[in-house]
Amino acid sequence: MQLHKFIILIGTGVILFTFFIALLYKKKQQSPFTKYIFIFIILGLLISINTIGYYHFHMTSLYTLRFIQFLLISLQTPCIGMFFLSILSNKPFQKSMKYLIAFFLLLQVFMFVLGILNYLDFTSIYIAISLISLIFSMIYFKDLLNSVPYISLSYNPPFWIVVGLFLHSCISFPIYSLHRFIPFQTQKDLRLAIFSLSNISLIILYVFIIKSYLCFKHQPNL
Amino acid sequence: MLQTPTESLVFFIIISVILILLLVIFIINIIYRYKQKQNIYFKDIEQLKISHENALLHSQLEMQEQTFQNISREIHDNIGQKLTLAKLHLNTLNYAENEETIFQVTDSVNMISEAINDLSDISRSMSSEIILSNGLIKALEFEAKQLEKSGLYNISLNITGSTIFLNNNTELVLFRIAQEVLNNIIKHAQATKINIHLNYTTSVFTMEITDNGKGFNKTNVLPGTGLQNIKKRAAILNGNFKVNSFQDTGTQIKIEIPLKENNANP
Numbered sequence: 001m002q003l004h005k006f007i008i009l010i011g012t013g014v015i016l017f018t019f020f021i022a023l024l025y026k027k028k029q030q031s032p033f034t035k036y037i038f039i040f041i042i043l044g045l046l047i048s049i050n051t052i053g054y055y056h057f058h059m060t061s062l063y064t065l066r067f068i069q070f071l072l073i074s075l076q077t078p079c080i081g082m083f084f085l086s087i088l089s090n091k092p093f094q095k096s097m098k099y100l101i102a103f104f105l106l107l108q109v110f111m112f113v114l115g116i117l118n119y120l121d122f123t124s125i126y127i128a129i130s131l132i133s134l135i136f137s138m139i140y141f142k143d144l145l146n147s148v149p150y151i152s153l154s155y156n157p158p159f160w161i162v163v164g165l166f167l168h169s170c171i172s173f174p175i176y177s178l179h180r181f182i183p184f185q186t187q188k189d190l191r192l193a194i195f196s197l198s199n200i201s202l203i204i205l206y207v208f209i210i211k212s213y214l215c216f217k218h219q220p221n222l
Numbered sequence: 223m224l225q226t227p228t229e230s231l232v233f234f235i236i237i238s239v240i241l242i243l244l245l246v247i248f249i250i251n252i253i254y255r256y257k258q259k260q261n262i263y264f265k266d267i268e269q270l271k272i273s274h275e276n277a278l279l280h281s282q283l284e285m286q287e288q289t290f291q292n293i294s295r296e297i298h299d300n301i302g303q304k305l306t307l308a309k310l311h312l313n314t315l316n317y318a319e320n321e322e323t324i325f326q327v328t329d330s331v332n333m334i335s336e337a338i339n340d341l342s343d344i345s346r347s348m349s350s351e352i353i354l355s356n357g358l359i360k361a362l363e364f365e366a367k368q369l370e371k372s373g374l375y376n377i378s379l380n381i382t383g384s385t386i387f388l389n390n391n392t393e394l395v396l397f398r399i400a401q402e403v404l405n406n407i408i409k410h411a412q413a414t415k416i417n418i419h420l421n422y423t424t425s426v427f428t429m430e431i432t433d434n435g436k437g438f439n440k441t442n443v444l445p446g447t448g449l450q451n452i453k454k455r456a457a458i459l460n461g462n463f464k465v466n467s468f469q470d471t472g473t474q475i476k477i478e479i480p481l482k483e484n485n486a487n488p
Contacts (some may be wrong), residue, residue, distance in 0.1 A: 141252050145255060149260035150254055160375075166245070171241065190230045
């Protein structure tokens with residue numbers, strides 16, 4: 001089996017495991033942000049199943065794969081936005097976040113339409129989503145350093161989710177921005193390696209989500 | 223530049239590793255900065271807690287001092303005056319030369335005299351006036367004399383170093399500590415010898431009170447005893463409080479206070 005296909009398979013396994021963990025903690029934890037993360041995980045699982053269906057079972061065409069993929073990813077963006085909005089503690093940051101979410105949603109709709117018109121090339125939407133996560137993560141870190149530091153980061157679930165999102169977006173952003181400059185014919189291995197790295201960062205994101213769910217078990221009384 | 227796919231792949235791997243390392247450093251930096259902020263925050267909270275407790279203790283002590291003053295004044299002005307008047311009446315009583323009556327009246331006069339003296343001593347002991355006007359050493363000398371009067375104790379007061387007047391509140395708190403310690407010795411120690419040692423250095427004042435009593439096991443001391451009060455009072459002066467005691471070997475109480483914070487009169 002080729003490495004990139006193997007990574008997709010492993011990724012699906014990790015996302016499935018994350019889904020079960022999230023399901024396990026769904027009733028126990030009623031924190032506002034968990035519902036957005038739960039939807040995010042379900043969408044991630046559907047994206048993975050769609051990818052596996054294409055690569056391993058050839059169930060769909062490339063265009064169908066892309067279209068479903070982009071639709072699901074577009075739905076993940078509001079989840080990420082709402083997640084960040086629910087974990088920020090400073091009012092000015094929350095206000096800025098609201099405006100940013102509105103702006104990015106409009107941008108995403110615009111890019112979605114552009115992608116359809118451009119023969120289903122949705123690369124720009126991937127770039128935008130990575131950029132959104134990156135900016136939101138930076139706002140969160142700024143908010144964290146400006147808030148009253150009474151929480152223990154080791155047991156703070158939102159912190160680990162943001163770290164995962166930050167790593168994923170930092171790795172994905174340059175990959176999606178630069179991959180079109182790598183010629184497909186001569187540098188095929190490099191392209192596959194690059195996308196594998198992006199998928200590995202996605203696996204890391206879900207591992208961090210698992211870690212954040214496990215934090216609920218150990219939250220100390222401060 | 224990078225011609226072959228292998229070269230590009232190696233270059234890509236190097237760039238990826240550097241990027242990931244940078245990200246990890248960034249995250250560690252965030253955690254480090256947060257932890258630093260958290261440490262400062264918890265220190266501030268602790269400081270706030272300590273100053274709140276100190277303020278609480280100060281007001282408790284002020285209330286206690288006020289109560290002492292009221293009782294002292296009441297003894298001196300009211301009870302003492304009435305007893306003196308009763309003594310005067312008895313002395314000027316014109317009674318028949320009955321031997322039994324003479325004996326009873328003389329006995330009553332003696333008892334009233336003793337009561338007046340005792341009340342006067344209690345009044346002086348409670349009053350902060352002796353501290354304010356004569357200082358800690360004189361007040362401790364007076365306290366030692368009072369105890370020696372009972373004939374149960376042999377008390378020595380030693381002073382080393384260059385004596386200085388500490389601020390009034392500090393001397394008052396130290397005097398109350400000494401009274402509390404002496405009170406504990408009277409109540410529990412069954413001692414015969416008590417040594418009070420005051421040591422003045424340029425930076426630290428030390429007060430050591432040692433007895434030759436039965437001592438106690440520190441683990442068996444119940445909360446709410448005088449030791450807790452002593453500890454709280456020492457904390458007000460930012461001082462250290464140490465107790466050394468073993469069964470049947472006596473007890474040593476040592477209070478150490480920094481002079482820098484306690485010797486300036488307000």
